[in-house]
Amino acid sequence: MNTLETAENPEKLRRIAIDPVSRVEGHGKVTLLLDEDNRVRQVRLHIVEFRGFEKFIQGRPYWEVPVMVQRLCGICPVSHHLAASKAMDMLLGMEKLTPAADKNRRLMHYGQILQSHALHFFHLCSPDLLFGFDSEVAKRNIVGIAAAFPEVAKKGVLLRKYGQEIIRMTAGKKIHGTGSIPGGVNKSLSKEERKALLGEIYTMVSWSLEAVGIVKQLFESNREFFENFGRFDAKSLSLVRADGAMDLYHGDLRAREIDGKKIFDHFDYRHYWDVISEDVKPWSYMKFPYLGSLGPDEGWYRVGPLARISNCDFIPTPLADRERREFLEYDDGRAAGATLGYHWARMIEMLHAAENIKDLLHDDEIEGEDLIARQGERAGRGVGVIEAPRGTLIHHYRVNEEDLVIRANLIVSTTHNNQAMNEAIRQVALQYLDGREITEGLLNHIEVAIRAFDPCLSCATHALGRMPLEIELFDCEGEKLSSASRSSEGIFLAQ
Amino acid sequence: MARLKVATATLAGCFGCHMSFLAIDERIFELVEHVEFDRSPINDIKKVGECDLGLIEGGLCNSENVEVLREFRKKCRILVAVGACAINGGLPAQRNPIPLSVILDEIYLGEAGIAHGVIPNDPELPLPLNKVHPLHEVVKIDYFLPGCPPSADVIWKFLTDLLAGREPEFGPELLHYD
Ligand code: SF4
Numbered sequence: 001m002n003t004l005e006t007a008e009n010p011e012k013l014r015r016i017a018i019d020p021v022s023r024v025e026g027h028g029k030v031t032l033l034l035d036e037d038n039r040v041r042q043v044r045l046h047i048v049e050f051r052g053f054e055k056f057i058q059g060r061p062y063w064e065v066p067v068m069v070q071r072l073c074g075i076c077p078v079s080h081h082l083a084a085s086k087a088m089d090m091l092l093g094m095e096k097l098t099p100a101a102d103k104n105r106r107l108m109h110y111g112q113i114l115q116s117h118a119l120h121f122f123h124l125c126s127p128d129l130l131f132g133f134d135s136e137v138a139k140r141n142i143v144g145i146a147a148a149f150p151e152v153a154k155k156g157v158l159l160r161k162y163g164q165e166i167i168r169m170t171a172g173k174k175i176h177g178t179g180s181i182p183g184g185v186n187k188s189l190s191k192e193e194r195k196a197l198l199g200e201i202y203t204m205v206s207w208s209l210e211a212v213g214i215v216k217q218l219f220e221s222n223r224e225f226f227e228n229f230g231r232f233d234a235k236s237l238s239l240v241r242a243d244g245a246m247d248l249y250h251g252d253l254r255a256r257e258i259d260g261k262k263i264f265d266h267f268d269y270r271h272y273w274d275v276i277s278e279d280v281k282p283w284s285y286m287k288f289p290y291l292g293s294l295g296p297d298e299g300w301y302r303v304g305p306l307a308r309i310s311n312c313d314f315i316p317t318p319l320a321d322r323e324r325r326e327f328l329e330y331d332d333g334r335a336a337g338a339t340l341g342y343h344w345a346r347m348i349e350m351l352h353a354a355e356n357i358k359d360l361l362h363d364d365e366i367e368g369e370d371l372i373a374r375q376g377e378r379a380g381r382g383v384g385v386i387e388a389p390r391g392t393l394i395h396h397y398r399v400n401e402e403d404l405v406i407r408a409n410l411i412v413s414t415t416h417n418n419q420a421m422n423e424a425i426r427q428v429a430l431q432y433l434d435g436r437e438i439t440e441g442l443l444n445h446i447e448v449a450i451r452a453f454d455p456c457l458s459c460a461t462h463a464l465g466r467m468p469l470e471i472e473l474f475d476c477e478g479e480k481l482s483s484a485s486r487s488s489e490g491i492f493l494a495q
Numbered sequence: 496m497a498r499l500k501v502a503t504a505t506l507a508g509c510f511g512c513h514m515s516f517l518a519i520d521e522r523i524f525e526l527v528e529h530v531e532f533d534r535s536p537i538n539d540i541k542k543v544g545e546c547d548l549g550l551i552e553g554g555l556c557n558s559e560n561v562e563v564l565r566e567f568r569k570k571c572r573i574l575v576a577v578g579a580c581a582i583n584g585g586l587p588a589q590r591n592p593i594p595l596s597v598i599l600d601e602i603y604l605g606e607a608g609i610a611h612g613v614i615p616n617d618p619e620l621p622l623p624l625n626k627v628h629p630l631h632e633v634v635k636i637d638y639f640l641p642g643c644p645p646s647a648d649v650i651w652k653f654l655t656d657l658l659a660g661r662e663p664e665f666g667p668e669l670l671h672y673d
Contacts, residue, residue: 022540023538027559048620051507052590055590071643073509074512074644119514124537140539141532142537153524158520160520164518173673175644176511176673280603280615281615283615
């Protein structure tokens with residue numbers, strides 16, 4: 001593991017902070033500690049916000065959960081909506097959904113993948129990739145892209161819009177909808193909706209293919225740089241379908257070594273805790289998951305597009321599978337292990353999502369009317385796992401006989417990537433910042449590495465920490481609203 | 496005509512209100528003819544400057560949120576609470592009845608599967624407030640846009656009304672609270 005996690009004499013070092021990390025979702029900051037020669041001694045990505053979802057969801061009736069938990073994340077609410085629904089399917093013994101329900105949920109999910117990947121690439125990252133990492137700050141946003149590359153910006157915005165329309169039609173609302181319910185869905189696609197979506201889907205497939213081309217060209221234009229930027233070796237984890245195919249809605253867990261050897265395969269996610277453990281570090285609210293059998297130092301891994309593309313045996317849609325093979329073969333697999341390879345892999349997945357949506361729209365069962373599975377035997381717990389845009393997402397609930405949640409554990413995609421993101425920024429710090437005068441452009445290099453993972457930092461904030469501080473909050477009239485402080489044992493005292 | 500300067504921030508929110516803003520889709524290209532963005536999570540301006548309009552998503556859950564809010568109030572002529580979280584704390588405020596120490600212990604110490612439980616305590620992490628607060632309890636707020644999130648059309652109507660110098664108004668088809 002990289003040695004830049006903890007410096008020996010932090011008080012003697014100069015601190016530089018990137019605060020907040022921007023063009024990512026949620027709240028994070030990076031701190032760098034440098035010595036007098038500008039040598040980098042410590043680099044950390046801190047997740048600075050507290051939520052406590054797992055706790056306050058306790059006592060709520062289970063059927064509320066799929067709607068509530070979406071409020072963890074407004075970029076990928078559908079992922080939480082569906083992971084929680086899958087957990088509740090299991091709780092009620094309704095895991096075998098009707099074909100109409102299964103297909104409408106998949107349509108919602110792939111619509112989400114399409115919109116989220118488009119948003120991430122075009123709205124958030126394209127400025128770095130198309131203008132350069134140390135280009136002018138004022139230009140580095142979607143407005144700058146719209147001025148310099150109007151066609152690219154337009155297609156990005158419309159791809160996202162199309163994905164959002166699918167979500168609106170299947171979930172009822174573009175953000176925080178209610179379409180999926182325990183055991184099925186509450187509506188299927190109508191004839192008119194299907195027709196409207198079919199009218200545009202071929203354009204979306206071809207624009208997605210173009211997007212893959214954009215990243216490919218970038219790699220070609222500066223091969224050395226793109227392959228080595230923030231590069232590090234990591235294991236990978238994702239769901240795969242029974243036949244080894246990529247399936248972002250359902251499957252079993254597969255983990256691979258750096259050299260591709262399987263660590264485990266087709267592991268039933270309903271027992272995920274047998275293979276995944278979590279570590280805590282005092283400087284971040286985000287936990288550090290690892291493969292339990294390998295321990296925290298060796299067992300950390302990558303999730304998300306890069307992990308999924310190299311983990312699966314094939315992609316079950318033709319254009320995306322062709323792109324997958326090209327990606328894996330590129331320069332003897334050098335792109336598939338590159339931090340910036342995430343962008344390429346993500347665009348291949350966006351293409352797969354578009355192709356998948358096309359197939360679902362051609363399937364008459366998408367209009368089916370049998371929406372709820374027959375109830376089976378009730379279990380005390382439900383586990384739902386899905387491949388969210390950013391990676392494997394785990395929801396786990398225990399529910400009592402009165403239908404109330406008594407325990408919840410969530411491991412969100414970005415949390416799985418915690419160690420990997422820290423590794424990436426430490427590499428970048430060594431490659432580009434070490435020993436140099438730090439400039440804004442250099443600091444943006446760190447953010448570029450974080451953005452490659454498409455982190456969703458608000459999803460990843462479960463809980464709170466212990467700070468040697470005291471705070472008081474006053475209202476507009478100077479009236480004290482609340483105050484909080486800590487005792488030395490780390491017990492939180494609130495008055 | 497000078498363009499309206501607009502800053503946006505997300506505090507204790509889920510980013511959904513920002514996502515809803517971006518769901519104005521291609522209208523954004525029209526918007527930027529009249530509006531210039533200052534600090535916002537969608538660009539790299541990290542400190543808010545003098546602005547005409549500040550849009551804030553999310554309530555207040557930690558000391559940093561309070562600092563950012565106060566800074567926005569100082570710099571923005573018009574300050575808007577966007578969405579349920581900013582208006583009443585929203586879903587994150589469901590933690591309010593539970594003492595923080597209870598949540599803390601359970602999540603970092605009490606859970607099966609955690610090898611070395613430790614409660615994060617680094618000075619780099621802002622201190623959480625013992626309760627989640629809505630914005631208007633701490634600073635004066637000029638407008639409230641309800642919804643979780645307010646739809647793109649609400650946000651669009653609000654901005655275009657302001658740009659046209661009209662008092663923003665929403666018909667019943669736009670106003671919703673879910
Ligand atoms: S109001 Fe709703 S959409 Fe907006 S930040 Fe809060 S939870 Fe997210």
